[in-house]
Amino acid sequence: MxxxxxxxxxxxxxxxxxxxxxxxxxxxxxxxxxxxxxxxxxxxxxxxxxxxxxxxxxxxxxxxxxxxxxxxxxxxxxxxxxxxxxxxNNKFISIHKVPAFLLTILFFIVMVNVVVKGNVNGIPWTAKAVLSGNVIGAKDTTVNNIGINLMGNYLLPFEIISILLMMALVGAAHLSRKERGI
Amino acid sequence: MINLSDFLVVSAGLFCTGLFIILTKRNAIQVLIGIELMLNAANLNLVAFSRYDKIDNGGQMFTLFSITLAAATTAVALAIILNVYKRYKTIDPDKIDSLKD
CATH class of the missing domain: 1.20.120.1200 (NADH-ubiquinone/plastoquinone oxidoreductase chain 6, subunit NuoJ)
Known part of the structure; x- marks a missing residue:
């Protein structure tokens, strides 16, 4: 190991x-x-x-x-x-947690089943990426490439996400202000 | 080199833990923690696949975006929780069952 x-x-x-x-x-x-x-x-x-x-x-x-x-x-x-x-309620397993527990276990089984049946380790595009050297190795630096991509390919999502973040923060500040007169 | 399926199983486990927290907790802040845990599980999937995408870095980019979105979500959700606490004096999601009037 x-x-x-x-x-x-x-x-x-x-x-x-x-x-x-x-x-x-x-x-x-x-x-x-x-x-x-x-x-x-x-x-x-x-x-x-x-x-x-x-x-x-x-x-x-x-x-x-x-x-x-x-x-x-x-x-x-x-x-x-x-x-x-x-x-x-002081017990971890109590009677009204049983449905949630069952649902969680079944969902986990479904997801693991998807991973196993989908043969995740042998997906064609990852094999192709390994062949063409498109894999991040242990000695590569990713920061340079992330910076270039952030200002290149993904510029529009970057701008949208910054506007959305500003709107959300202004909205949060507006929601948590002190209400007067109520 | 760790296989892709190992990461996917770990992230499925984290997702299911988050789901269990959301379904059982009776405190809005803990429900929020469960949501964050589920978001992190999804991010782990994106990052695990992004290893095979050195040129475009798609998975890592969208993980960064989704971390930003999670921060925005938390800010808004906590503001809403504080308002709910001011109005109802409780943050148990089961007890908040009336509309404005």
Whole structure:
């Protein structure tokens, strides 16, 4: 077993187990911090896919932005809801979680079945990419190419996404303002 | 070199975990965490396939776009959750069942 494969198993184990911990825990603060661990492990998986720039972006935006925002909102949303929510149901497997559990397991079986039946490792276009050298190797830098593509092929989606982000942030600021007179 | 199917199985597991969180949690913030987990699983698929696309970098580009979209989604959703909390004094999605009046 090479080091790469060992790191892959370690990262996926950390990601999946912390995800299951989020699903099992009732404590909101703990689940938010375990989500931090999940995001870091997913960033590690991105690195193993040779996508280092995406991994760094994941760490900066998710961990630095989204997670801080979630913690901020949970601090603003009051103590009494949190204490009321924690004593709702104390069992991981309770009777009204059985349908969700069944649905999740069946969905997982369907997706794994798709991966197995679809013969993902032998898709023609990936074989063609391997033959023509269109594969990102371990020593290639991807950042230069991403920058060129971002200002070239994908300029229109880039501009649209920036306008959309600005609209969403203005809308969020508008939604969370103090209402006067009510 | 790790096979493509390994990444796809891990991402299916993450997606199903997110689905379970969305279906069972009784707290809007935790439901939001489940949605983010599902988005991350989809991103993992995109990045895994993007390895075979060195010239165009399609998968990595759209992963970057979808990370941006997830940030925008979170900002708007948290603003909505705070407003809901101000109006209903709870953020349990099951209990928020009335329209404006």
């Amino acid at each position: 090479t080091l790469e494969r060992a790191m892959f198993y370690l990262m996926s184990l950390v990601a999946l187990s912390s995800g299951i911990y989020i699903a099992a825990s009732r404590n909101l603060v703990r689940s938010v911090f375990m989500f931090f661990v999940t995001l870091m492990a997913i960033a590690g998986l991105y690195v193993l896919c040779m996508a280092d720039f995406v991994a760094i972006t994941q760490v900066v935006i998710y961990v630095g932005g989204v997670l801080v925002l979630i913690i901020f909102a949970f601090m603003l949303s009051g103590r009494e809801t949190l204490s009321g929510l924690q004593q709702l």
